[in-house]
Amino acid sequence: MDTANQYVKLNVGGALFHTTLGTLLKYDSMFKAMFSGRNEVFRDSDGYVPIDRCGKHFGLILNFMRDGTVPLPDCRTEVQEIIIEAKFYLIQELVSLCESWFINMEKAQVEPIGVCQVPVVMSKKQVERIWQSSTGRPVIELLLNRNNNKYSYNTSSDENFLRNQELFDKLLLRFNSSKNNNVLFIKNLGIGSPEICQWTFYGNASRKVEISCTSIVYTPEKKQTKVEFPEARIYEETLNALLTFGGCTHCKNDDPSIQQKPSSTESARRGLGQIVLLPAKNTWRIGGRNLSGVDDNTNDQGGGPSVSGHNSHNNQQICGKGNNNDEESG
Template sequence: MSGDTCLCPASGAKPKLGGFKGGGLGNKYVQLNVGGSLYYTTVRALTRHDTMLKAMFSGRMEVLTDKEGWILIDRCGKHFGTILNYLRDDTIVLPQNRQEIKELMAEAKYYLIQGLVNMCQSALQDNKDSYQPVCNIPIITSLKEEERLIESSTKPVVKLLYNRSNNKYSYTSNSDDHLLKNIELFDKLSLRFNGRVLFIKDVIGDEICCWSFYGQGRKLAEVCCTSIVYATEKKQTKVEFPEARIYEETLNVLLYETPRVPDNSLLEATSRNRSQASPSEDEETLELRDRVRRIHVKRYSTYDDRQLGHQSSHRD
């Protein structure tokens, strides 16, 4: 099971100090609160290696717990999921960022995970003389590559698809200017949020100009900036620049910076009985998980009585 996290609610109760009796509980799930991030994992994963975590969960060290049973660890939880993956699999894919490798190595030293410390030291030594750009923006080469980038990203994802050659008709007078403004805004957002959001360019897709927003591997929203308009008995392609909507959706994906919340099967194994949950709670959870918004800017301009400035908004 992966080290899934969510924000930890504040608790006014004082933590309790006690020993953890871990004998014979290899497959039992435990709840960890690491610096405000919550993790579920098994005792077996925590005790596979001779580390400080093994000492904590084999009864050799006392542990702090709150009134809800969360075991408290006073460390930053940013890299704890990576540490759990190493404890399970004996290997991980290290971050590309040199600073993040240093942060991970500091946590590995604290938990006395020597194998992970060695991995980090080796990576830092190999990259000692190399310089990594601060802002990397991948340009996808295939749909499969795009899917892998989005699924593997630990950050929210913003993708801009623009391909001017997809047009079957002539463009309206302002379309080229609006297309350029969309690209310029993408570059500005990339510089502003490059450490928090993965920005991707797509120049091979089937749309002319379309923004897509992803969080935790799921598409959250889409802003399509093109429509077909009619003028002088001739179809034309119109490109919009919905700047406010793009800013809004970019800020929305920042809500998904924290890692994934635990799935239902894990919640059933580690929290209260599912039968005790109210029907309204289940419905709200499913609705939140399945909701994907689609915003399509679409306007018509004709010489007849067709409505001007019509905008349709589709929400699934």
Template sequence: MSGEQKTVIKGNPSQYVKLNIGGSLHYTTIGTLTKHDTMLRAMFSGRMEVLTDSEGWILIDRCGKHFGAVLNFLRDGCVSLPDTCRETAELLAEAKYYCISELVQACEQALMKKEREAEPICRVPLITSPKEELLLISSTSKPVVKLLINRHNNKYSYTSTSDDNLLKNIELFDKLSLRFSGRVLFIKDVIGSSEICCWGFYGHGKKVAEVC
């Protein structure tokens, strides 16, 4: 672009410089940029040429979303990491680009911790009492699907396919709960009934259908 030129920056640590990181503007000192042994130290200690525009902004072709966090880490040696894995991974990519090894390590450790502590994508409550069932169904605004399974019920005689049919119902319930867990509350009931396997469907706290 017109007005852009390469130059070497080397000045007093207290000297301020203007940075344009992918359109995100920052104003900081050479002392901050050269405080740690990183690529930024090489850029602002005269070892590398930098690109500037006609207004004196130093241009770095990176996403500037996390550059504020990068600067805070350079200033303080620590920084609050993002809450989400996605943003932590984005910050990790910037830390790797600027060769900030301590920040790379902090991001990688945070991602490993988040992976170990990751919330399950689906939770299916297991009913332990009629009171608990009533509380679960009445306290949610979601529609409810309940699967009752009672393998030890002796009301009916088992056929050669009874266990197979029971397992198919359980498998279907598991697939549905994984797919629709965000919109539907799925619960399992094993506390006993006159049925071996029964599906219950609830809306607004009331049973609307049952299939046994």
């Protein structure tokens, strides 16, 4: 029997694997030193070679050794785990593949300075595709399609169309700049959609919230289309989307760099911080940290409107229990 085709049984952290000796000897790695025949290899009573490592990614490592390449998961945390295992097994080729993956990810996230990029799409399917490849960033979509004019618009619809568009542009300039690229914004032309004006917020994993801004109004003479501007609800869902930033859509884990130190975002999730919007200063703040990137530790005690979870045009304040110096609005 050809030695290269001889099967070897491996027990990696309790996970059992079968592979050929030729696969293990293909690269100049730890396995080549183990199974070259120069040293005796310990086997348990079932004939398995025990390896004291986690077996989570060992199947991927074996596939790389078999084929010379392997698709890496779209998850920074998992690729970091793979590169650690590859360094332990001394598989330099896999280490180089992981390092190239990180370089490509960084290039994809770098945008020209001072340029806000907004994809313009035709349908919801295109939005879903962009969201799935957004590397963990929340997505805010505004659908505007005035071609769906089955009924005439009422008197306030034109103004509210413009107000929705202006708010989208304001949020875009705040959260999609070169220094603060936290959210991906998408404009949808709504081809084939029955919606006329709709906001959609995509967070981590499967979180998806839709806000329809249109309704049918029945008048004595005819039906009319009414376009609304639910400003407070839009602000609320924007804040909820921002709180999902930093997570991984693939493994549902938070970025390790965020876990290493307490953050005001995490405090807000637990109800320990204060989320407040100050239109006069054009500042979004969680706890004492401005989302615009400038710290502001001053306390606001009813001096300006803030965001509420209610669907109302009158902004109210959401107060947590962590700041004793701040007043709760009634």
